[in-house]
Amino acid sequence: MVFRIDRFELDLKDPLTSANEVIKRRRGFLVRYGLGVGEATPLPPWTESYEETARALDWLAAEQPSPGSALERFDVTPAARHALSSALVDHWARERGVALYRYLGGKRSLTSVPVNATVDAGDPSDVRAAMEQVTDAGYPAVKLKIGIGDRANDLERIDAAASVLPAELAFRLDANGAYDLSGVLAVAPHLATLGIDYIEQPTPGVDADLIEQLQSDGLGVAIDEGIRTVGLIEALRANPAAIIIKPMAFGGPDLAKAAALAARSLGIEPVISDLITGAVGRITAGHVAASLGDPAPAGLDTGRRLDEDIVVRPPLVSAGHFELPSGVGLGIEVP
Numbered sequence: 001m002v003f004r005i006d007r008f009e010l011d012l013k014d015p016l017t018s019a020n021e022v023i024k025r026r027r028g029f030l031v032r033y034g035l036g037v038g039e040a041t042p043l044p045p046w047t048e049s050y051e052e053t054a055r056a057l058d059w060l061a062a063e064q065p066s067p068g069s070a071l072e073r074f075d076v077t078p079a080a081r082h083a084l085s086s087a088l089v090d091h092w093a094r095e096r097g098v099a100l101y102r103y104l105g106g107k108r109s110l111t112s113v114p115v116n117a118t119v120d121a122g123d124p125s126d127v128r129a130a131m132e133q134v135t136d137a138g139y140p141a142v143k144l145k146i147g148i149g150d151r152a153n154d155l156e157r158i159d160a161a162a163s164v165l166p167a168e169l170a171f172r173l174d175a176n177g178a179y180d181l182s183g184v185l186a187v188a189p190h191l192a193t194l195g196i197d198y199i200e201q202p203t204p205g206v207d208a209d210l211i212e213q214l215q216s217d218g219l220g221v222a223i224d225e226g227i228r229t230v231g232l233i234e235a236l237r238a239n240p241a242a243i244i245i246k247p248m249a250f251g252g253p254d255l256a257k258a259a260a261l262a263a264r265s266l267g268i269e270p271v272i273s274d275l276i277t278g279a280v281g282r283i284t285a286g287h288v289a290a291s292l293g294d295p296a297p298a299g300l301d302t303g304r305r306l307d308e309d310i311v312v313r314p315p316l317v318s319a320g321h322f323e324l325p326s327g328v329g330l331g332i333e334v335p
């Protein structure tokens with residue numbers, strides 16, 4: 001069995017502003033192994049750079065190593081490792097004739113995974129209208145981006161959202177580390193009255209004392225970017241309500257699943273999320289979420305940001321659920 005590598009580029013509908021740059025397109029690789037396919041779509045600082053992924057995968061194609069020695073070598077290149085381990089588990093799941101989420105240990109039959117909608121920080125009236133759309137579309141959860149632009153407007157935005165969201169729809173906030181300690185302590189008492197599911201990454205890094213204080217005051221905290229700075233073990237030790245697990249950043253579906261189980265065993269909710277990848281990466285992440293049996297709404301509604309995709313018919317999100325392709329392995333054929 002040989003490893004084969006293909007490159008792809010996908011245009012985004014609208015440019016995305018990340019910590020480092022404005023992203024207009026996503027560039028990545030597909031690794032094929034036997035019947036399996038896996039995606040590497042690097043995004044620094046979550047993963048190595050595109051050039052580093054390319055070097056790792058060029059080596060894979062040239063050397064054709066054993067799967068085990070390749071996995072070991074890709075320890076420091078999570079996107080390359082993600083493609084490799086995805087292709088391997090997809091191949092083995094197809095060989096065994098089971099869906100990938102079953103191969104990853106899923107006990108329950110699932111045809112879809114609940115997802116959260118994402119609403120960008122905007123004027124309160126825009127946020128209210130967006131929240132009404134999300135509710136009508138049947139999403140079980142919504143994530144409002146905060147901490148962008150004028151910080152003073154955040155409370156107005158949040159109140160506008162909370163005023164129209166039904167109680168059964170999980171309301172999440174994501175500050176992407178934009179607040180400082182005094183800033184978050186100033187808004188926390190009010191946020192704690194709004195029935196918020198959790199606030200993701202209120203401040204940069206992982207501040208265990210802050211997390212403990214916010215949560216004892218009734219405001220759950222989720223760690224996302226902080227995992228990058230302190231690592232998974234320290235992030236779990238801070239005992240947040242939830243932890244965001246991006247398989248592409250964790251180095252593959254196997255490692256993401258292990259991290260999710262470690263979180264669950266400590267009573268921390270794992271939230272599986274996509275790093276704006278192509279359809280193969282999203283479906284892989286969908287299988288990781290499905291393998292958990294009853295996943296929390298996942299961050300998998302990212303396909304709508306792409307203007308084109310790897311496969312002709314990418315998976316749909318309908319009524320707030322990411323539809324898992326039926327069939328063995330990933331459940332899709334990639335041309």
Ligand SMILES: [Mg+2]
Nearest residue numbers: 174176200224
């Ligand atoms: Mg986040």
